[in-house]
Amino acid sequence: MVSLNHLTAACWKNVHGNRQLFSNLRALHKSAASEALGMSAAGQTDMSERLLTQDTVSSGTAEKTRIKSLKEMPGPSTLSNLIEFFWRDGFARIHEIQMDHQKKYGKIFKSHFGPQLVVSITDRELLTQVLRAEGIAPQRANMESWQEYRDLRGRSTGLISAEGEDWLKMRSVLRRLIMKPRDIAVFSDNVNNVVDDLIKRLDILRTQEADGATVININDLFFKYAMEGVAAILYECRLGCLENEVPKETQDYISALHLMFSSFKTTMYAGAIPKWLRPIIPKPWEEFCLSWDGLFNFSQIHVSKRLAQIKAQLERGEEVKGGILTHLLVTKEMNMEEIYANVTEMLLAGVDTTSFTLSWATYLLARYPHVQQQIHAEVEKTLGHSAVASADDVPQLPLIRGLVKETLRLFPVLPGNGRITQDDLVVGGYFIPKGTQLALCHYSTSLDEENFTDATDFRPDRWVRKDTTDHVDNFGSIPFGYGIRSCIGRRIAELEMHLALARIIQKFHIEVSPKSDDVKAKTHGLLCPASPINLKFVNRAL
Numbered sequence: 083m084v085s086l087n088h089l090t091a092a093c094w095k096n097v098h099g100n101r102q103l104f105s106n107l108r109a110l111h112k113s114a115a116s117e118a119l120g121m122s123a124a125g126q127t128d129m130s131e132r133l134l135t136q137d138t139v140s141s142g143t144a145e146k147t148r149i150k151s152l153k154e155m156p157g158p159s160t161l162s163n164l165i166e167f168f169w170r171d172g173f174a175r176i177h178e179i180q181m182d183h184q185k186k187y188g189k190i191f192k193s194h195f196g197p198q199l200v201v202s203i204t205d206r207e208l209l210t211q212v213l214r215a216e217g218i219a220p221q222r223a224n225m226e227s228w229q230e231y232r233d234l235r236g237r238s239t240g241l242i243s244a245e246g247e248d249w250l251k252m253r254s255v256l257r258r259l260i261m262k263p264r265d266i267a268v269f270s271d272n273v274n275n276v277v278d279d280l281i282k283r284l285d286i287l288r289t290q291e292a293d294g295a296t297v298i299n300i301n302d303l304f305f306k307y308a309m310e311g312v313a314a315i316l317y318e319c320r321l322g323c324l325e326n327e328v329p330k331e332t333q334d335y336i337s338a339l340h341l342m343f344s345s346f347k348t349t350m351y352a353g354a355i356p357k358w359l360r361p362i363i364p365k366p367w368e369e370f371c372l373s374w375d376g377l378f379n380f381s382q383i384h385v386s387k388r389l390a391q392i393k394a395q396l397e398r399g400e401e402v403k404g405g406i407l408t409h410l411l412v413t414k415e416m417n418m419e420e421i422y423a424n425v426t427e428m429l430l431a432g433v434d435t436t437s438f439t440l441s442w443a444t445y446l447l448a449r450y451p452h453v454q455q456q457i458h459a460e461v462e463k464t465l466g467h468s469a470v471a472s473a474d475d476v477p478q479l480p481l482i483r484g485l486v487k488e489t490l491r492l493f494p495v496l497p498g499n500g501r502i503t504q505d506d507l508v509v510g511g512y513f514i515p516k517g518t519q520l521a522l523c524h525y526s527t528s529l530d531e532e533n534f535t536d537a538t539d540f541r542p543d544r545w546v547r548k549d550t551t552d553h554v555d556n557f558g559s560i561p562f563g564y565g566i567r568s569c570i571g572r573r574i575a576e577l578e579m580h581l582a583l584a585r586i587i588q589k590f591h592i593e594v595s596p597k598s599d600d601v602k603a604k605t606h607g608l609l610c611p612a613s614p615i616n617l618k619f620v621n622r623a624l
């Protein structure tokens with residue numbers, strides 16, 4: 083498996099959508115996996131029916147261990163799942179259910195959702211094994227409804243919804259543009275302009291409250307900040323989200339986004355409800371399509387604007403300079419539909435994820451004043467009272483980075499991730515045939531005492547290296563995923579969060595407002611605050 087991964091990594095440099103190489107690699111990957119399992123390609127399909135063994139070493143002696151079948155894997159019954167999800171509103175407690183099921187059934191268990199079988203993994207080592215064994219184009223689970231909408235409207239898929247060669251081609255373009263911190267560091271000034279507006283807006287909101295300090299439902303503000311920040315980088319323009327009067331087209335986009343998430347349950351059902359039931363229960367699918375229409379429409383407006391500017395510049399004989407969108411439009415490495423789809427999906431992926439994390443981070447700082455004090459001391463030492471942090475300062479702010487990592491450990495916005503296995507695998511002693519849906523339970527691993535001591539404590543300094551030999555990375559918490567299908571917007575999100583948090587901590591002492599209760603998390607697609615987070619931002623003495 084090791085040599086195979088090396089091969090995969092090396093081939094990344096050359097693939098660029100090469101069909102032949104792609105299928106050769108898949109075949110090679112498959113045969114190597116079969117080899118590792120000691121079987122011939124012909125024997126793969128009926129393998130689950132056979133009694134298999136694998137060599138294990140215990141107390142220095144090699145033993146044969148029987149590989150168990152999926153039938154033997156423990157897990158909740160279909161009925162108890164139905165009750166859990168539809169009767170006890172399990173969709174809002176997916177993170178808690180992960181923990182409960184782990185206690186009851188162990189760190190690998192199976193669940194049935196109608197005809198769909200899902201194998202859940204809550205063990206760090208097993209997750210590592212699965213992610214490290216991924217092929218060259220790992221497949222995300224449950225994207226059929228997204229693809230169906232795109233087929234219906236003649237739209238392209240973007241990175242989130244694409245699979246196979248289409249995904250590989252687009253990923254190889256985008257990864258060259260936005261995967262490394264230094265690719266994104268050039269946008270530091272653009273992001274700081276948005277941070278300026280965030281602080282101005284925060285000030286306006288504070289003055290609207292009687293105490294002159296409280297901001298009600300801080301996530302509303304961070305939502306606008308995150309949207310403005312991603313757009314400043316992706317669309318190379320400002321949307322006006324943080325203005326007093328939000329422009330109509332931006333407001334329409336926000337409504338489409340809210341529709342997508344407020345109808346999360348219905349959009350989940352949009353995928354789950356069989357097509358023949360749609361005439362009887364039309365609303366979920368209609369809302370799903372309506373919100374996508376709004377999101378695509380918005381991207382199209384902004385991409386067209388930039389394209390018109392580029393054309394005008396070229397006509398005037400001027401040199402065309404710009405960021406990510408300009409690069410895509412000028413190089414034509416993607417066609418127009420692929421550009422629309424990718425900017426649409428990236429904007430969608432980049433707003434709530436970042437805003438929820440910022441909301442939790444400020445909430446945790448308010449709840450743990452001694453941690454806030456520690457981080458403020460670091461910010462003051464590095465930047466003083468008023469210097470504006472840039473991407474270059476972030477390495478000197480390890481506690482700000484630790485704050486983001488620790489927040490995402492306690493509140494991973496994606497509490498679980500899905501995959502369809504592309505090869506037969508043996509995981510945790512069970513044979514898992516190709517095509518099985520896996521649920522990678524990141525919430526459970528993040529809060530597991532085996533992976534993090536005092537796992538429920540908020541300790542950003544656990545991520546700070548004490549010396550060069552200190553190893554702080556931990557597969558127990560991988561909030562952006564791992565490997566070639568991990569989050570492509572990670573560096574954008576981190577820059578936005580680091581610069582905003584450094585500035586907020588530098589300027590304000592954050593306190594919990596008496597108007598806020600103990601805020602719990604709930605799942606609504608993403609892990610989000612179950613009630614509004616209201617915080618006091620008190621000016622720091624200069």
Ligand code: HEM
Nearest residue numbers: 241242428431432435436496561562563567568569571575
């Ligand atoms: C706190 C912020 C964020 C978190 C925690 C986060 C987390 C994730 C995770 C866990 C995945 C799935 C990875 C996998 O399947 O292995 C993902 C995928 C993705 N994210 Fe993010 N994300 C964040 C912000 C962003 C931003 C700002 C953007 C865009 C600017 C973005 C764009 C994407 C895209 C396009 C994918 C799909 C990648 C692919 O399939 O190739 N994300 N993200």
